[in-house]
Amino acid sequence: MQKIRKISQLFFLLLIVAIPILNLMEIYFINGSFISLTVGNLAISDPLAVFQAIFLSHKIVPLMLVSILAPIFIVILFGRVWCSYACPYFLMTEFIDKVKIKLKIKSVRNKNINTNKQNIIRYGLLLIGFIVISILGVPLLYLISPPSVISTQVIMIIKHFAITLEVLIILLILIIEIFFIYRFACRYLCPTGTLLSLFQFKNFGLKVEHIGNCSECKACIKVCPLMLDPKIDGDSKQCNNCGICVDSCKDNLKQKTLFFKMK
Amino acid sequence: MSLINKIKLFLNSFDDNEYYRINRMRPPGAVDEKLFMKLCVRCSKCIEICPYRVIKRSDLTKNLEAGTPYIYAEEKGCQLCMNCTSVCPTGALDNKLTYFRDTRIGVAIVDDTICLNHLLYNQEEAGIADGTVAVCNQCFNSCPLKFDAIYLEDMILPTITDKCTGCGICTESCPTSPQKAINILPNGMADINSAGYKQYLKRIEKGGR
Numbered sequence: 169m170q171k172i173r174k175i176s177q178l179f180f181l182l183l184i185v186a187i188p189i190l191n192l193m194e195i196y197f198i199n200g201s202f203i204s205l206t207v208g209n210l211a212i213s214d215p216l217a218v219f220q221a222i223f224l225s226h227k228i229v230p231l232m233l234v235s236i237l238a239p240i241f242i243v244i245l246f247g248r249v250w251c252s253y254a255c256p257y258f259l260m261t262e263f264i265d266k267v268k269i270k271l272k273i274k275s276v277r278n279k280n281i282n283t284n285k286q287n288i289i290r291y292g293l294l295l296i297g298f299i300v301i302s303i304l305g306v307p308l309l310y311l312i313s314p315p316s317v318i319s320t321q322v323i324m325i326i327k328h329f330a331i332t333l334e335v336l337i338i339l340l341i342l343i344i345e346i347f348f349i350y351r352f353a354c355r356y357l358c359p360t361g362t363l364l365s366l367f368q369f370k371n372f373g374l375k376v377e378h379i380g381n382c383s384e385c386k387a388c389i390k391v392c393p394l395m396l397d398p399k400i401d402g403d404s405k406q407c408n409n410c411g412i413c414v415d416s417c418k419d420n421l422k423q424k425t426l427f428f429k430m431k
Numbered sequence: 432m433s434l435i436n437k438i439k440l441f442l443n444s445f446d447d448n449e450y451y452r453i454n455r456m457r458p459p460g461a462v463d464e465k466l467f468m469k470l471c472v473r474c475s476k477c478i479e480i481c482p483y484r485v486i487k488r489s490d491l492t493k494n495l496e497a498g499t500p501y502i503y504a505e506e507k508g509c510q511l512c513m514n515c516t517s518v519c520p521t522g523a524l525d526n527k528l529t530y531f532r533d534t535r536i537g538v539a540i541v542d543d544t545i546c547l548n549h550l551l552y553n554q555e556e557a558g559i560a561d562g563t564v565a566v567c568n569q570c571f572n573s574c575p576l577k578f579d580a581i582y583l584e585d586m587i588l589p590t591i592t593d594k595c596t597g598c599g600i601c602t603e604s605c606p607t608s609p610q611k612a613i614n615i616l617p618n619g620m621a622d623i624n625s626a627g628y629k630q631y632l633k634r635i636e637k638g639g640r
Contacts, residue, residue: 191479203474204520213520217472221521224469229522306495320475332490
């Protein structure tokens with residue numbers, strides 16, 4: 169399970185480097201960044217970007233609505249797999265965690281987790297973001313969405329051998345992440361993930377399920393990257409179905425205790 | 432509302448790169464600048480697909496314009512391949528625009544106080560041609576719509592018609608420095624100042640034309 173996820177993450181990482189190179193070689197079959205992607209005739213857009221454009225311009229182009237269908241459909245069915253299986257930033261933070269363990273630096277993990285509080289903070293930040301962009305009149309929320317910035321900057325590096333200052337924002341988020349708040353971007357800041365989780369419904373789609381006979385070893389809680397309790401928060405809007413908890417569960421060896429279920 | 436406008440003006444007032452303020456245009460098919468700023472989601476698709484590396488990404492130092500695509504005509508003009516219009520996901524670039532002659536990025540304006548051909552013409556009219564200027568014709572020769580968008584009045588004075596697409600190839604090839612004798616006035620800029628034509632218009636007001 170985790171192997172498939174790692175392969176998928178590395179595939180998407182390869183993709184953001186490969187797309188500009190293919191475009192340089194004048195192969196235009198696949199084009200775009202993680203804000204908006206075109207594969208052949210199929211357009212896929214980040215719902216955040218499209219909602220911002222509609223919200224600000226009060227103008228709807230058919231292509232916009234068509235392009236957000238696929239991501240929303242995937243989120244409704246499989247949860248926020250975009251975050252766990254594709255986002256290059258999630259891969260980066262996991263890598264940082266591994267380095268931290270190698271260097272024996274302890275992660276700052278607050279023990280008293282409250283999913284509702286987390287959700288309130290991230291939705292609050294998204295709301296503030298939308299208020300700010302409605303004042304400015306410019307869709308600028310991409311600035312705090314790490315995957316968007318990373319993929320567009322890779323395009324800039326490959327196409328123009330230059331980076332723009334958006335990289336500083338990523339560095340700032342990384343510093344906060346490493347020294348102050350554990351998984352700050354994924355849990356609170358990232359507007360892409362927050363908006364996608366609006367389409368995660370409580371009783372529909374792929375959820376982490378739990379059935380009795382738990383030995384209370386709490387391995388799943390220790391291991392969850394978003395600091396959830398998988399037994400309670402399996403259907404939470406925070407959960408991005410990464411499946412680390414399912415793989416960590418030792419009770420699963422004897423009997424199905426913690427598992428994915430299509431509701 | 433006035434406070435919001437003040438904030439907007441304040442955030443837009445940091446534009447320091449004066450060099451780039453002249454002759455910068457949006458990619459072909461761009462809608463009106465105000466609407467463009469609302470629609471452009473900074474996905475970099477047009478930047479990526481541009482085979483001539485003409486479209487560039489505006490830097491964060493340009494504040495609210497951060498990440499939007501620009502063509503800097505003085506570095507390289509748009510080659511009108513029309514790849515970029517079809518990829519825009521939000522319609523900030525008109526997806527239906529495919530024929531390069533329909534493009535209206537802006538319009539070229541000849542500055543006859545600098546243009547070598549104009550200077551030579553004036554000198555010959557006054558009978559004081561001393562060999563300091565020579566016939567140039569670079570803008571005419573490089574124009575992809577020769578005779579349509581630009582023609583030589585009296586066989587020497589470059590004149591722009593309304594068929595000009597504003598691609599900026601003439602600006603790129605214009606040999607005068609530091610200021611180009613032929614400049615692009617971008618279409619649909621929020622105001623004339625943001626198009627970088629402040630100094631240019633001041634000179635016209637003073638009767639320099």
